[in-house]
Amino acid sequence: MSDMDKTHSAHPSPRKYLMVASALVVLTAIEVGIFYIESLGKGIIPILFILSAFKFALVGMFYMHLRYDSRLFSIFFITGLVLASLVTLALMTLFGMFN
């Protein structure tokens, strides 16, 4: 069966959804926790981005079922995401945020 013809395969069980929710709560708690570690300095930026990206991926893959659905849906979403990220980076560069 081609990827384009693929109907969506089995979705996670409620138990898995609860596990994902627990992971999201823990990650958020970690984000808030490290916010109070001033000594991290600018090092907090990549840490927070990685944690947020992980949360983003968990919601996208499991809650929005991208992991189980047609790859075309992922293409639509990720294309928008990539364009959005590039535009954001371009604006930040234009305004000298990285100087």
Place this chain on the structure above:
Amino acid sequence: MANLNTTHSEHEEHTTTGLNNRKMLMWAFLGSDCMFFAALIATYVIYSGQIVGGGPVPEDVFSIPVTSVSTFVLLMSSMSMVLAYSALVRGQIKNFQIWILSTAFLGMTFIGFQVFEFRDFVLHGLTPKTNLFGSTFFVLTGFHGAHVTLGIIWLLSLYFFSLRGGVTPERHLDVDLAALYWHFVDVVWIVIFTVVYLLGVFPGI
């Protein structure tokens, strides 16, 4: 009553891709909405720290503990949304109604937090007209709040529709589309919470 298990599969659509057109449209819309919010977030970021004309700055108004609670509420609403959809595809209409109502209630709680926060900011002298921070912040979070509000109306509509027997496991796509929208709104808040709140007032930078 049909009892779809987790291995249910949609009948193949009579489209070029074999996929449902409504679902494709929703994903295309979410992709475009990514760019919409990216523009607002980018505007906030590039103007952050450039407060001209006085007025409150993020450190004066943001309360990370309060916003953390509202973030938790929205994350839980995403969980209840996916459990609502899961209950529906299993034919558990009562559970679906409970979970979707919970999702709407959690969404309303989040909006309540936003209203409380906005009101508090106004009392501290921050409005969309005060300075660049006020303009960019209120436009960004205001649009997000509008998205959440529309989502709540959508969810409540599905709930009341289900009371009349209009939501069935065979029509799970109707709920799937609402769920995709709701999760997207949650995902956008994940980004906003990190970029605007946490990084906005982190004392170490």
